[in-house]
Amino acid sequence: MAHVPEELLYSEEHEWVSGELAEDSVVTVGITEHAAEALGDIVYVELPAVGDSVSSGEVCGELESTKAVSEMYSPVTGEVVAVNEELSDAPETIGEDAYGEGWIFRVRLAEEPSGLLDSEAYAKITE
Amino acid sequence: MNSAPLRSPLHDEHVALGATLVDFAGWEMPVRYSGDIAEHTAVRTAAGLFDLSHMGELSVRGAEAEAFLDDALVGRMSAVALGGAKYTMLCAADGGVIDDLIVYRRDWDHYVIVANAANRDAVAAELAERVEGFDADVEDISDDIALIAVQGPAAEAIVQRMTERGADDVEAMKYYASAPILLAGGIHAFVARTGYTGEDGFELFVGADEAAAVWQLALAEGAADGIVPCGLSSRDTLRLEAGMPLYGHELTRETTPFEAGLGRVVVFGTEKNPRGDFVGRAALESARDAWNAALADPAAAGGEKTLVGLVGDGRRAARAGYSIVDESGASVGTVTSGAPSPTLGKPIAMAYVPLALASEGTAVHVDVRGRRESMTVTALPFYKRTA
Known part of the structure; x- marks a missing residue:
């Protein structure tokens, strides 16, 4: 069973968000262990660029494994202020540590996010 | 199902x-x-x-087991030695591929056929129909x-x-x-x-x-x-x-064995070693003749497509169903299977393209989720073991 940390919030598209959810604060985004396990060995991550505007529910990158490819949706709206460059050479980090070293990008929030799920609600949709 | x-x-x-x-x-x-x-x-x-x-296993037994399979399949199963096996196909009367099979000869009057899981029922039904009139029995022993x-x-x-x-x-x-x-x-x-x-x-x-x-x-x-x-x-x-076809991808009812590069599995016989009729023979002969004519004169070919290998120049892989596109973005071919190759470290794919684009080294573009990725036509297989 994939791990779902209690302290994070989640989107229905299997991203996690950590940090203070207020306008102008910076949050970190990644994909959940459940999503990483479903993809298998991730061999390529297409990251958004620093400075990109991302919108909640819209595609902002893609994750490719030997088995499948999956689009990555931003769970929040704002400006990308950092991306995890380590993933270019070591995309497998997402599978190894989805909630830590496998973080994907950071966003300065343009608005307070809505519609995110707590760990209990997210765990339910992955059952 | x-x-x-x-x-x-x-x-x-x-x-x-x-x-x-x-x-x-x-x-x-x-x-x-x-x-x-x-x-x-x-x-x-x-x-x-x-x-x-x-996978499906079907047992064929009876005094006329070999005559039956010679009639039902595109290969000549009577020529398989005891203890031998043959890769072959079950084709429809119109030449379309119903399934690709491996047939093992267990005894003079006993064969075991391995069919794809998804086609098990279709193969069993087709063989049950084709065995009519032969002294042989077909039994689905998969379970x-x-x-x-x-x-x-x-x-x-x-x-x-x-x-x-x-x-x-x-x-x-x-x-x-x-x-x-x-x-x-x-x-x-x-x-x-x-x-x-x-x-x-x-x-x-x-x-x-x-x-x-x-x-x-x-x-x-x-x-x-x-x-x-x-x-x-x-x-x-x-x-x-390994460049091996997968039914439903490289092989379908709409594909002939010739387009798939598998014309050799269809045995028409020779003057010295003639072969009689088999299901799909007439249609497959026409398909072979059209194919040979297209190969001889690709400029005059009527849209014949052939299976090729593609190796991606970038990192994004072409997946089954993606289109090969020309300069204007129009689809000229279709990817049948594709993935990042663990052994090569590059994206690889198999695709049907027009003969004009089938030579090794031809540069093509594949529409990968809205963006064109450049790939190069490559000989199959992508990987061949050395030992």
Whole structure:
């Protein structure tokens, strides 16, 4: 069973968000262990660029494994202020540590996010 | 298709090994155990263990078994030696491929046919119809049989260690040959040197009630060589690297064997060694003639497509169903299978393209989710084992 940390919030598209959810604060985004396990060995991550505007529910990158490819949706709206460059050479980090070293990008929030799920609600949709 | 998933006799083994199970052609089968790349690499460098119990097995017996199969299939099964095997196809009267098959000759009057899981019922129904008038019986024995594959450079040593009697027969067995082997614990197995990975390897047909014992035996005897259980995901990348077609992708009812580069499996006979009629013969002769004419004069060809390999220049892989596009963005071909190749470290794909684009080295563009990726036409297979 994939791990779902209690302290994070989640989107229905299997991203996690950590940090203070207020306008102008910076949050970190990644994909959940459940999503990483479903993809298998991730061999390529297409990251958004620093400075990109991302919108909640819209595609902002893609994750490719030997088995499948999956689009990555931003769970929040704002400006990308950092991306995890380590993933270019070591995309497998997402599978190894989805909630830590496998973080994907950071966003300065343009608005307070809505519609995110707590760990209990997210765990339910992955059952 | 059944609503409740079918389960392999090895289901409990897969659960105990922590496999991720998925639906495949109505079966609940392991897609992976540890990881796709680790499993893929194990088969290329050591050995992998596969449960293929979802595949269909049909037994054909009777005095006219060979005459029946010569009529029903595009290959000549009467020419297969005892203990031999042949890759062949079941084609419709219009030449379309119903399934690709491996046929094993067990005895003068006994063959075993292995069909794809998704086509098991279609093949059984078609053969039941075609056997009318022949002194032969077709029986679907899939539920009684477990099919277990040991594939990889260490496969021969591992299968030898699994035997109680017949270790020498395993060593002497040629590619596409088979023999009855007695496994440790007195388990009777029919063992063939066949596979779908591009490596040396064996496929073991055993009784469903003995499947778990054989599976555990393979893991125990293979441990020293680093055998790992492998799921459908690595099986797919292994066969793709080896340039082997997968029904529903490279082969369909709408594809002729010639377009798929498999014209050699259709045996029309020669003047010295003639062959009589078989189902689909007339349509396949027309398809062959049209194909040869197109090859001789590609400029005048009527849109004939052929199967090629593609290697991506970038990192994004072409996947099944994606279009090969021309300068204007119009679709000129279709990708049938594609993935990042674990062995090559690059995206690879198989695709149908017009003959004009089929020469090795031709640069093409594939529409990968709205963006064009450049790829190069390459000879198949992508991977060939050296030993």
